[in-house]
Amino acid sequence: xxxxxxxxxxxxxxxxxxxxxxxxxxxxxxxxxxxxxxxxxxxxxxxxxxxxxxxxxxxxxxxxxxxxxxxxxxxxxxxxxxxxxxxxxxxxxxxxxxxxxxxxxxxxxxxxxxxxxxxxxxxxxxxxxxxxxxxxxxxxxxxxxxxxxxxxxxxxxxxxxxxxxxxxxxxxxxxxxxxxxxxxxxxxxxxxxxxxxxxxxxxxxxxxxxxxxxxxxxxxxxxxxxxxxxxxxxxxxxxxxxxxxxxxxxxxxxxxxxxxxxxxxxxxxxxxxxxxxxxxxxxxxxxxxxxxxxxxxxxxxxxxxxxxxxxxxxxxxxxxxxxxxx
Amino acid sequence: xxxxxxxxxxxxxxxxxxxxxxxxxxxxxxxxxxxxxxxxxxxxxxxxxxxxxxxxxxxxxxxxxxxxxxxxxxxxxxxxxxxxxxxxxxxxxxxxxxxxxxxxxxxxxxxxxxxxxxxxxxxxxxxxxxxxxxxxxxxxxxxxxxxxxxxxxxxxxxxxxxxxxxxxxxxxxxxxxxxxxxxxxxxxxxxxxxxxxxxxxxxxxxxxxxxxxxxxxxxxxxxxxxxxxxxxxxxxxxxxxxxxxxxxxxxxxxxxxxxxxxxxxxxxxxxxxxxxxxxxxxxxxxxxxxxxxxxxxxxxxxxxxxxxxxxxxxxxxxxxxxxxxx
Numbered sequence: 001x002x003x004x005x006x007x008x009x010x011x012x013x014x015x016x017x018x019x020x021x022x023x024x025x026x027x028x029x030x031x032x033x034x035x036x037x038x039x040x041x042x043x044x045x046x047x048x049x050x051x052x053x054x055x056x057x058x059x060x061x062x063x064x065x066x067x068x069x070x071x072x073x074x075x076x077x078x079x080x081x082x083x084x085x086x087x088x089x090x091x092x093x094x095x096x097x098x099x100x101x102x103x104x105x106x107x108x109x110x111x112x113x114x115x116x117x118x119x120x121x122x123x124x125x126x127x128x129x130x131x132x133x134x135x136x137x138x139x140x141x142x143x144x145x146x147x148x149x150x151x152x153x154x155x156x157x158x159x160x161x162x163x164x165x166x167x168x169x170x171x172x173x174x175x176x177x178x179x180x181x182x183x184x185x186x187x188x189x190x191x192x193x194x195x196x197x198x199x200x201x202x203x204x205x206x207x208x209x210x211x212x213x214x215x216x217x218x219x220x221x222x223x224x225x226x227x228x229x230x231x232x233x234x235x236x237x238x239x240x241x242x243x244x245x246x247x248x249x250x251x252x253x254x255x256x257x258x259x260x261x262x263x264x265x266x267x268x269x270x271x272x273x274x275x276x277x278x279x280x281x282x283x284x285x286x287x288x289x290x291x292x293x294x295x296x297x298x299x300x301x302x303x304x305x306x307x308x309x310x311x312x313x314x315x316x317x318x319x320x321x322x323x324x325x326x
Numbered sequence: 327x328x329x330x331x332x333x334x335x336x337x338x339x340x341x342x343x344x345x346x347x348x349x350x351x352x353x354x355x356x357x358x359x360x361x362x363x364x365x366x367x368x369x370x371x372x373x374x375x376x377x378x379x380x381x382x383x384x385x386x387x388x389x390x391x392x393x394x395x396x397x398x399x400x401x402x403x404x405x406x407x408x409x410x411x412x413x414x415x416x417x418x419x420x421x422x423x424x425x426x427x428x429x430x431x432x433x434x435x436x437x438x439x440x441x442x443x444x445x446x447x448x449x450x451x452x453x454x455x456x457x458x459x460x461x462x463x464x465x466x467x468x469x470x471x472x473x474x475x476x477x478x479x480x481x482x483x484x485x486x487x488x489x490x491x492x493x494x495x496x497x498x499x500x501x502x503x504x505x506x507x508x509x510x511x512x513x514x515x516x517x518x519x520x521x522x523x524x525x526x527x528x529x530x531x532x533x534x535x536x537x538x539x540x541x542x543x544x545x546x547x548x549x550x551x552x553x554x555x556x557x558x559x560x561x562x563x564x565x566x567x568x569x570x571x572x573x574x575x576x577x578x579x580x581x582x583x584x585x586x587x588x589x590x591x592x593x594x595x596x597x598x599x600x601x602x603x604x605x606x607x608x609x610x611x612x613x614x615x616x617x618x619x620x621x622x623x624x625x626x627x628x629x630x631x632x633x634x635x636x637x638x639x640x641x642x643x644x645x646x647x648x649x650x651x652x
Contacts, residue, residue, distance in 0.1 A: 032402060036366045
């Protein structure tokens with residue numbers, strides 16, 4: 001396998017990068033790129049490290065390229081914004097195969113195209129450890145971005161979709177790495193896909209922002225026990241959520257049973273689902289539910305601090321910041 | 327020595343980051359930060375890797391923190407812009423000493439303060455290899471940014487200050503690492519300083535952009551043989567520069583002699599001076615020289631392609647893209 005070369009990689013990036021786009025004054029090929037926003041820019045930067053944030057032994061490079069962008073785009077979705085521009089800073093070992101990095105870049109370009117987002121700049125350096133840092137710029141609607149610190153007492157708490165899928169998907173992949181002949185997990189492709197190729201909730205985030213009914217929002221990257229705690233801490237409120245309201249895919253309980261993993265723990269504490277958790281303004285929940293039939297109410301905001309889980313048997317447990325640590 | 331902790335580091339960053347600044351709508355503490363530009367944003371991202379871009383054995387952490395920002399701010403200066411906002415993505419080994427990263431961050435914050443630039447976001451991950459990725463956003467003057475692709479035939483070529491200082495400074499530091507008792511280099515602190523603590527030419531870049539006389543510009547990070555070639559390639563012109571016009575500090579020749587290094591090669595091909603190389607509109611050079619007495623004319627733009635060095639003895643040599651490779 002031939003190793004990558006900087007010349008070849010930059011040539012591929014240059015060909016793929018757009019030179020013309022709304023708001024793009026200068027793309028790759030100068031000291032800086034230059035961009036214009038209609039109102040403001042939302043900006044997020046995140047690094048993924050080989051062996052810590054991904055496992056190349058089972059993560060196909062093209063899907064990893066998609067995920068590298070997806071996890072950053074999810075931060076824009078969490079503010080109710082639209083991703084517009086991306087910069088890449090790549091730290092690449094000299095012996096990295098060209099085929100691998102080329103497929104990775106194909107995945108990056110594919111998902112950028114899906115979100116009509118332009119690659120406008122970056123940096124490529126030789127390193128011992130493979131690491132990718134993505135900076136993404138997005139634009140909120142004219143009505144403004146949705147922050148974390150604006151949830152209020154009496155607001156209801158909602159999530160955009162099933163929890164725990166990516167967490168159990170990673171457990172399945174790790175198990176199958178050790179037991180490649182174990183065919184019992186062949187029916188759980190949807191869970192595996194949730195880990196390998198997560199879908200940032202951009203379209204929904206924009207609609208939620210447009211509704212004017214959402215008071216605070218963030219994406220679920222570290223598990224709802226931690227991510228909802230961020231909203232509560234920033235807003236100086238507490239959240240009480242119902243264990244039996246937490247949504248999950250039908251494939252999750254049988255897969256968890258096979259691996260002997262606790263379902264409730266998965267739903268609360270496993271990371272990387274990239275669903276949205278958000279609050280809806282007090283008294284607006286009935287109208288909101290009609291307008292957004294796909295999302296799920298899971299609890300309510302109260303005074304005080306912390307995140308509490310209430311079970312059907314009447315017990316309650318504090319779960320503040322008990323989520324996944326990268 | 328105690329190792330760093332993520333909690334302690336993020337707390338220090340959070341305390342130092344500004345929550346209020348012109349154009350800053352949301353700082354650290356949400357999914358994204360949010361910023362507004364008067365006109366456009368210039369954006370650059372660059373990674374520095376331990377052992378490749380810096381040597382911790384002789385680079386004091388505070389100066390390295392300053393340099394980490396300086397090399398990125400220099401990209402903004404090269405477009406005639408003003409640095410405004412910075413995001414950091416840090417890959418830190420678990421055993422990295424707290425004192426080291428804390429001093430590094432002090433350097434970062436010190437230079438950001440000097441440029442009235444705000445730290446507004448970032449990411450911290452555990453890694454095997456120490457790497458820092460900086461994304462900097464700057465604003466050009468209302469009259470617009472200065473690009474690379476706008477040099478014209480008959481324009482004159484200029485540099486903002488002495489060349490080769492950082493290159494020989496690094497050679498001295500590498501020599502002294504091997505021969506710590508060699509006191510012959512004690513007089514060359516200014517050269518060593520050029521490597522350890524480079525000064526991005528922000529104020530000059532803004533004045534050059536304001537003058538309306540500068541047609542193309544870039545910073546000298548890889549040596550003038552390469553950096554001027556970028557301007558020529560982008561503008562589809564050639565540059566002819568005079569060897570005897572290249573400016574250098576008086577300390578450079580004696581230091582080069584001690585280390586048996588060719589002076590001309592240093593001036594043309596050594597990197598990291600972070601001076602500016604730029605072109606002045608045809609026929610305007612006399613007025614320009616009066617207005618900017620500190621900068622040095624080194625050559626002229628012609629048709630054709632490539633960068634050529636002309637010596638006093640009448641010989642000429644093509645030096646296109648012969649600069650420093652990181």
